Amino acid sequence: MDKLKQYLNTRPQDELHPSEIANLLKDLNEKYFDEAVQSIPKELIADVALELPDRYFGDVVENFTPQEIAESLSEMESDDQTDFIQELEEHDDSKAKQVFEQLDKEDQQDILQLKQYEEDEAGAYMQVEVYAAKLDQKVEDVIKEFAELKRKDELENINYLFVTDEEGHLRYGVGLDDLILFDFKKTLRENIQENPEKFRPVIGHDYDDIREIVQKFQEYDLNSMPIVDTYGKLLGRITSDDIYDIINEHATDQMYNLAGVNDEAEEDVDLIKAGKARAIWLGINLLTAIAASLVIGLFENTLQTYVALAVLMPIVASMGGNAGTQSLTVVVRQLALGDIAKHDAWRTIKKEVILSLGNGLLFALVMGIIAWVWFDKAMLGIVIALSMIINLLSAGFFGSMVPLLLKKLNIDPAIGSTVILTTVTDVVGFFSFLGLATLILL
Amino acid sequence: MDKLKQYLNTRPQDELHPSEIANLLKDLNEKYFDEAVQSIPKELIADVALELPDRYFGDVVENFTPQEIAESLSEMESDDQTDFIQELEEHDDSKAKQVFEQLDKEDQQDILQLKQYEEDEAGAYMQVEVYAAKLDQKVEDVIKEFAELKRKDELENINYLFVTDEEGHLRYGVGLDDLILFDFKKTLRENIQENPEKFRPVIGHDYDDIREIVQKFQEYDLNSMPIVDTYGKLLGRITSDDIYDIINEHATDQMYNLAGVNDEAEEDVDLIKAGKARAIWLGINLLTAIAASLVIGLFENTLQTYVALAVLMPIVASMGGNAGTQSLTVVVRQLALGDIAKHDAWRTIKKEVILSLGNGLLFALVMGIIAWVWFDKAMLGIVIALSMIINLLSAGFFGSMVPLLLKKLNIDPAIGSTVILTTVTDVVGFFSFLGLATLILL
Numbered sequence: 001m002d003k004l005k006q007y008l009n010t011r012p013q014d015e016l017h018p019s020e021i022a023n024l025l026k027d028l029n030e031k032y033f034d035e036a037v038q039s040i041p042k043e044l045i046a047d048v049a050l051e052l053p054d055r056y057f058g059d060v061v062e063n064f065t066p067q068e069i070a071e072s073l074s075e076m077e078s079d080d081q082t083d084f085i086q087e088l089e090e091h092d093d094s095k096a097k098q099v100f101e102q103l104d105k106e107d108q109q110d111i112l113q114l115k116q117y118e119e120d121e122a123g124a125y126m127q128v129e130v131y132a133a134k135l136d137q138k139v140e141d142v143i144k145e146f147a148e149l150k151r152k153d154e155l156e157n158i159n160y161l162f163v164t165d166e167e168g169h170l171r172y173g174v175g176l177d178d179l180i181l182f183d184f185k186k187t188l189r190e191n192i193q194e195n196p197e198k199f200r201p202v203i204g205h206d207y208d209d210i211r212e213i214v215q216k217f218q219e220y221d222l223n224s225m226p227i228v229d230t231y232g233k234l235l236g237r238i239t240s241d242d243i244y245d246i247i248n249e250h251a252t253d254q255m256y257n258l259a260g261v262n263d264e265a266e267e268d269v270d271l272i273k274a275g276k277a278r279a280i281w282l283g284i285n286l287l288t289a290i291a292a293s294l295v296i297g298l299f300e301n302t303l304q305t306y307v308a309l310a311v312l313m314p315i316v317a318s319m320g321g322n323a324g325t326q327s328l329t330v331v332v333r334q335l336a337l338g339d340i341a342k343h344d345a346w347r348t349i350k351k352e353v354i355l356s357l358g359n360g361l362l363f364a365l366v367m368g369i370i371a372w373v374w375f376d377k378a379m380l381g382i383v384i385a386l387s388m389i390i391n392l393l394s395a396g397f398f399g400s401m402v403p404l405l406l407k408k409l410n411i412d413p414a415i416g417s418t419v420i421l422t423t424v425t426d427v428v429g430f431f432s433f434l435g436l437a438t439l440i441l442l
Numbered sequence: 443m444d445k446l447k448q449y450l451n452t453r454p455q456d457e458l459h460p461s462e463i464a465n466l467l468k469d470l471n472e473k474y475f476d477e478a479v480q481s482i483p484k485e486l487i488a489d490v491a492l493e494l495p496d497r498y499f500g501d502v503v504e505n506f507t508p509q510e511i512a513e514s515l516s517e518m519e520s521d522d523q524t525d526f527i528q529e530l531e532e533h534d535d536s537k538a539k540q541v542f543e544q545l546d547k548e549d550q551q552d553i554l555q556l557k558q559y560e561e562d563e564a565g566a567y568m569q570v571e572v573y574a575a576k577l578d579q580k581v582e583d584v585i586k587e588f589a590e591l592k593r594k595d596e597l598e599n600i601n602y603l604f605v606t607d608e609e610g611h612l613r614y615g616v617g618l619d620d621l622i623l624f625d626f627k628k629t630l631r632e633n634i635q636e637n638p639e640k641f642r643p644v645i646g647h648d649y650d651d652i653r654e655i656v657q658k659f660q661e662y663d664l665n666s667m668p669i670v671d672t673y674g675k676l677l678g679r680i681t682s683d684d685i686y687d688i689i690n691e692h693a694t695d696q697m698y699n700l701a702g703v704n705d706e707a708e709e710d711v712d713l714i715k716a717g718k719a720r721a722i723w724l725g726i727n728l729l730t731a732i733a734a735s736l737v738i739g740l741f742e743n744t745l746q747t748y749v750a751l752a753v754l755m756p757i758v759a760s761m762g763g764n765a766g767t768q769s770l771t772v773v774v775r776q777l778a779l780g781d782i783a784k785h786d787a788w789r790t791i792k793k794e795v796i797l798s799l800g801n802g803l804l805f806a807l808v809m810g811i812i813a814w815v816w817f818d819k820a821m822l823g824i825v826i827a828l829s830m831i832i833n834l835l836s837a838g839f840f841g842s843m844v845p846l847l848l849k850k851l852n853i854d855p856a857i858g859s860t861v862i863l864t865t866v867t868d869v870v871g872f873f874s875f876l877g878l879a880t881l882i883l884l
Contacts, residue, residue, distance in 0.1 A: 017661070017662060019661035019662065020661075023661075026783040027783050027784055027785065029785060053776075053781040143622055143623075146619075146622070146623075147622075147623045150619065150620075150623060155619070157663065157665075158617075158619040159601035159618060159665065175600075175601070176601060176618035176621075176622065177588075177592065177597070177599075177600040177601065178592075179618075179622070180589075180618065180621070180622055181585075181588075181589045181592060214686075217683075218683070218686045219459070219461035219462075219465075219493075220459060220461065221681075221682075221683035222683075223599075223601065223682050240663075240664075240665050240682035240685075240686075241659075241660070241663035241664075243682075243686060244656075244659060244660045244682075244685060244686070244689060247686060247689045247690060248660075248689055248693070248779065251690070251693030251694075251696075251697075252693075252775055252779070254693075255693075255696070255697055255700070255771055255775055256771060256772070256775070258697070258771075259767050259768050259770075259771035259772075260767070260768055261768050261771055261772055266772055271793065271796060271797060274797060275797050275800050275801060278765070278768050278797060278801060279801050279804060281764070281768070282764055282765060282768075282801055282805060283805070285760065285761065285764045286761060286805055286808065286809065289756065289757040289760040289761065290757065290812070292756060292757075292760075293753050293754060293756060293757055296752060296753045296756070297753045300749050303745075303749050303752050303753075304746075307742050307745050307746050307752075310738060310745050310749075310752035310755075311738045311739045311742070311745075313752075313756075314731065314735065314738070314755075314759065314868070314872075315731040315732065315734075315735055317756065318727065318864075318868070319724060319727065319731065322702065322723070322724055322727045323720070323724060325701050325702070326702055326703050326720050326724075328701075329698060329700075329701035329703055330698070330703055330708055333694055333697055337690065337694070338468075339495040341468040341469050342469055343469065343471060351713065354713060355713060355716060355717050359717060359720060359721050359724055363721075363724060363725070366728065367728065370732070422760075426756070426760070430756075
């Protein structure tokens with residue numbers, strides 16, 4: 001709190017960046033938070049609220065009137081405005097409506113347009129404020145027009161000039177580093193015609209999968225990409241800062257899915273939502289754990305005779321689960337990064353089986369000897385060694401096969417694959433260990 | 443193969459982007475790969491080799507002479523040149539030396555300079571080819587100089603003009619969208635003086651942690667960042683395409699660390715390396731699994747009396763492991779994304795304990811009834827229900843506490859935390875279940 005006030009006093013207001021304020025607020029003790037929020041410069045309220053982790057959003061907006069929020073919101077670009085309104089709707093629907101009504105017609109239309117897109121569509125991530133010049137404009141006129149808009153603060157962070165025909169269809173993209181070398185007295189068309197291929201932009205369509213767009217940014221090292229509709233009309237642009245966020249979000253999604261956690265539910269202030277989402281996966285896990293127990297139940301007699309089996313049996317399942325998770329994680333991630341090509345499935349499975357079988361042989365030997373010495377029974381060592389080889393072999397096979405199969409079926413390979421895998425390694429682990437014990441020891 | 447040839451024939455060579463070639467090669471059957479590699483345009487060899495997943499690198503470079511590789515390498519920027527040489531060194535050290543010697547003095551020096559930085563230092567990711575203007579240059583002279591360099595193809599992808607003093611200390615950064623609005627007849631200094639605050643750049647130092655740099659790119663929505671030395675001298679720049687790669691790499695690292703897999707070892711063509719790295723974690727897991735078995739061993743008598751306990755006991759451990767992994771994953775990821783602030787440790791632990799305790803109560807009830815009905819023994823239901831509550835409670839506590847503690851000790855919270863956690867959930871699970879059974883049932 002003191003720190004924020006100090007900070008606000010030592011630096012002129014217009015220098016503060018919303019993320020600096022957000023960082024200071026985050027580190028504050030809850031007690032001082034509300035007081036500190038009041039000292040956020042009014043024009044940055046919406047920015048700061050979006051920069052903070054989701055759980056602070058409500059605390060920030062509660063401290064300001066719809067009027068104040070709307071004013072700071074009108075300073076933002078359309079994609080951020082839409083994010084903000086959607087976030088606010090989740091917290092306080094009636095306040096969201098009030099804020100929306102305070103915005104001017106143009107902002108309202110932009111938000112309504114962007115809200116139509118699904119979460120995985122490129123259109124949902126674009127900002128519609130783009131400056132486009134017409135092909136037959138003179139370069140010097142373009143620059144004059146551009147300067148005018150800059151002075152009015154209507155443009156920022158531009159490094160790419162979009163050039164359209166009279167109907168608004170995107171034709172070319174000219175980097176500003178090329179634009180300043182153009183002949184200012186000639187039209188854009190005349191300048192571009194000297195080397196039109198160079199100015200052919202990498203474009204995205206509004207209904208494209210956002211994953212493909214991210215892929216293109218990485219492949220072509222882009223800073224920004226124009227987004228057009230089905231007819232080639234320029235709609236907006238996606239910029240590198242959107243891509244940073246999306247890459248992070250997708251990685252979070254993937255990690256959470258592997259662990260049986262839902263990203264959206266976790267971000268909600270309502271703990272019940274996160275708890276419910278987690279409970280679903282725990283419930284599925286309970287069913288698979290019971291299935292594994294049923295397998296154990298088949299061998300009650302064997303267990304009765306050799307209690308040592310009950311002592312050792314979780315080791316086989318645990319090692320299989322771990323080796324399988326190693327394979328699964330590598331395959332899921334490499335699929336997401338595009339490192340596994342279409343014809344690579346067989347090569348991938350082979351690699352994972354070799355790796356887990358290799359380690360299976362190693363640890364079978366180690367554990368076989370330990371079990372033999374521990375319980376002074378050589379055959380017990382052989383039983384655990386054999387079952388360990390079987391279980392790690394199947395861990396490598398299923399750890400790679402399950403995500404590849406899910407991908408083939410167009411299901412996200414991170415969702416549910418962990419549960420399927422541990423069911424396999426538990427069932428195979430218990431069955432092979434207790435089964436072999438029944439055959440060999442009884 | 444046919445596809446690549448077709449492609450190469452239907453499009454003029456200078457239009458091809460390395461990533462397009464890489465994508466076509468990746469989808470080829472191994473049989474045709476070598477032949478297709480030969481048809482990569484010579485000037486793109488190095489680019490394509492870097493774009494492909496690591497395992498193809500050797501196959502590509504084997505098909506070309508050091509001379510050919512050096513020529514294509516000389517077209518690249520210094521950061522990519524350094525990546526390429528380092529990758530080649532891992533594959534074929536003598537060929538790497540030959541290629542290096544074919545490069546011109548300047549490229550050699552750049553590579554040697556960049557190789558000095560550690561993997562986590564900003565300097566390792568910068569390119570040293572930057573265009574900088576002097577404060578007292580006239581804008582029109584700057585643009586003339588700039589045009590000259592662009593014509594020689596020595597500059598690309600510039601959207602930010604760095605302005606230094608006579609000694610090369612970075613003073614300002616001017617976006618090209620601002621530069622074209624400057625008075626071309628005046629010096630940079632005169633133009634900038636009208637609003638110097640606006641042109642104060644967000645900078646990084648060469649020895650900064652690359653994670654901090656990535657953070658700044660996200661917070662300030664940057665496309666590129668100048669990197670300076672301790673004295674403020676301009677050394678190079680990091681661009682958005684580097685940031686995309688780094689964000690992805692860090693996420694991969696984190697997922698792999700949680701699963702007990704090593705990123706670098708997995709990317710190596712040598713399977714032995716990946717196998718060894720995985721074996722280390724499996725070995726540690728074996729030790730903890732044996733520890734859990736020792737706990738079970740304490741209750742051999744109880745197990746002898748009630749074999750049903752052996753059947754049910756993995757359920758308690760499995761549910762604890764899963765609930766703990768949920769907490770662990772969320773906390774590790776939120777720590778990495780900066781969503782958990784310094785004073786947030788207590789709030790985080792509390793949240794995770796509430797969530798896992800809530801689900802613990804739910805599934806204790808469910809499983810208690812199942813066990814009661816299954817084995818027709820009410821007390822058995824009570825034993826499993828109580829141990830489930832205890833185990834899920836400790837899963838939430840340790841699942842959040844372990845990564846927070848590791849972070850506090852400046853250890854990567856993703857490394858080893860899974861093993862620590864499953865040890866806890868196994869030991870607590872078996873001990874509470876069998877211990878309560880001994881107390882209540884015997």
